[in-house]
Amino acid sequence: MHRVIPDIDRNKKAYPEVRSFRTPESLGLPSKLAEWTVSDVAKAITAQQAACIEAVVKKIYRRFSGKENQNKRKEYATQLKTLAFLENTLLHRLVRKEFQRGHSWIKNQIVYQQGGYKCKRLSRNTYQLELAGLRRGKRNRIVVRSNRKIKGQIRLIYNQLLPRFEVHFLVDHGTVGITSERRSVGVDKGYTEAFYDSEGQAHGKGLGKVTTKKSDRICRKNRNRGKLWALHRKLEKIDPAKSARILENNLTRKTENRRYRQDQSELTAMIGAASKSLFNGESLKVFAEDLTRPIRNKRQSFAVSRKLNSWMKGIMRDSLQKWANWTGSVVTEVQPSYTSQIDSRNGTLLGKRTGDNFTGFDGVVLQADHNAAKNILARGTDKEITRYMSRAEVQAVLLRRTARYLGGMGLSLIDAVELGWLDLKHSKTQAFKQLLKGI
Secondary structure, eight states, rough: OOOOOOTTTTHHHHHHHHHHHHHHHHHTTTHHHHHHHHHHHHHHHHHHHHHHHHHHHHHHHHHTTTTGGGHHHHHHHHTTTSSGGOHHHHHHHHHHHHHHHOOOOOOOOEEEEEGGEHHHHHHHHTTEEEEEEESSSSSEEEEEEESSSOOOOOEEEEEETTTEEEEEEOOOOOOOOOOOOOEEEEEESHHHHHHHHESSSEEEEEEHHHHHHHHHHHHHHHHHHHHHHHHHHHHHHOOHHHHHHHHHHTTHHHHHHHHHHHHHHHHHHHHHHHHHHHHHOOEEEEEOOOOOSSSOSSOOOOOHHHHHOOOOOHHHHHHHHHHHHTTOOOOEEEEEEETTTBBBBTTTTEEETTTTTTEEEOOOOOEHHHHHHHHHHHTTSSSSOOOTTOOHHHHHHHHHHHHHHHHHHHOOOOHHHEEEEEHHGGGGHHHHHHHHOOO
């Protein structure tokens, strides 16, 4: 069982506790550098615990869904804030599974607080840092390029891949005036374009082409590398000198790593520009899909899987949240199941999506991503469908609504399946069969 220090007192209590069994002298560090490093590690542990609690809360909401389990969910969420979860076998097991424990052997970075360095401006984008060294009274001077004056806690990192020194620090972008009334917008996260909003505007066009190009390039590169690896292993005994030349000149990762970083930077820039275009400096209330859960039990080709693995869903989520913070907006994530298979005009499952088009039961063709964005906007205020509901529960709710809509037309779910309005896959579910029995 691991010991947990309360978050409020962690930074104050962590260093004295660590110093009781590991002194700065044993590490060859000044006392202040050791204290700042331990304090930074304590903050990282706090962040990891917060991420663990969020993941466990999601599992609790999925496991105990419905209004009848509302009190149980609240009780479990309260226990997670203290050490009371250790007495609950279920919560203890979930926390052990989600909490990332381990060791760190990082030796290429060091943390400085404001008192450990001085920053002097040399020119418009050039600054000189005087950093405390390992010897008392001795400071090291380095020149860095930055468009902002460096202040607050910094992290000096030696990037071994480039190689170069980097200074990481937090930037204060100021405060944003938040309006009392925010306009609500639904956002569909896509592969072809980054975002499509409920007002019919696409943001980040061309993202899919760039992502596919990057994925295909890596695939071709790795196929050729596989042939070279086979040749290298074949020549190890026959011609060791040639085998060594192939290994040194053709099978290193230096050039590929640089190209990969360039590709990632291009994609990140496109997503950032799409987020900026979406908010456009306005304070909004954004409803977006929660795509953190992996896609399981769905067979697809290797090519499709490879392209989806390159889909930067996490970067999209972070970019939306960053621009929301800068504009005083709020991002609310909703349950994403069936948002692209619902007709936004009536909220039913009557219709079919084919590529970029959604065809309703009455033959009207809608833009598929625009239709999905409208459904996401409606789901943001839906009282029946909550964020942590399972896909089967969402399907049951939508089938009930579809049955009521068909009832107003004098038809049934069976009639809709026979007419081709309702996908045949829905007729194989338990919810569909229960609705037929209730007729």
